[in-house]
Amino acid sequence: MSVGQVKYKLTPETIKKLEEAFAIDASITEACFYANIRTQTYYNWIEQFPEMKARFDELRNKPVLKARQTVVQKIGESYSNAMDYLKRKKKSEFGDSSELNVVMPKPLLFNLHKQDVPDNDSDQQISETEQED
Numbered sequence: 001m002s003v004g005q006v007k008y009k010l011t012p013e014t015i016k017k018l019e020e021a022f023a024i025d026a027s028i029t030e031a032c033f034y035a036n037i038r039t040q041t042y043y044n045w046i047e048q049f050p051e052m053k054a055r056f057d058e059l060r061n062k063p064v065l066k067a068r069q070t071v072v073q074k075i076g077e078s079y080s081n082a083m084d085y086l087k088r089k090k091k092s093e094f095g096d097s098s099e100l101n102v103v104m105p106k107p108l109l110f111n112l113h114k115q116d117v118p119d120n121d122s123d124q125q126i127s128e129t130e131q132e133d
Contacts (some may be wrong), residue, residue: 010045019055
C-alpha cells in the first residue's frame with residue numbers, strides 16, 4: 001500500500017452513518033462524506049455486498065413516504081391542499097388543462113416508377129402505387 005492509499009474497514013459505525021445519510025435521501029457523495037469514506041470505497045463495498053446497496057436504496061425512499069404521509073394527514077386542512085393533490089394524482093379528471101391525443105394517419109407513400117412503353121420517351125407514363133408498410 002502506498003503512502004497516499006488508505007484502506008477503510010467496513011465497520012458497523014460506518015454502515016450506520018451511511019444508513020442515516022441515505023435515510024434523509026443524501027447523495028452518495030454526501031453519505032460518503034458523512035461516513036468519512038471515499039466514494040470509491042463505497043462503490044467497492046456495494047459491488048462486494050449487493051444487499052447493502054439494496055438496503056441503502058430502500059432507505060432513500062423514507063423521505064418520500066414521510067412526505068406522502070404528511071400530505072394525506074394535512075389534506076383535510078384546506079380545499080387548496082386537497083385540489084393540489086387531486087390535480088397531481090388524477091390529472092385527467094382534475095387537471096387544469098386537458099391533454100389532446102390526436103392520432104395522425106401514416107403518410108401515404110408513393111412509389112413512382114416508369115411503365116414499360118416502347119421507344120418514345122415522351123409517351124412514358126408515371127403511375128402512383130401505394131407502398132405498403
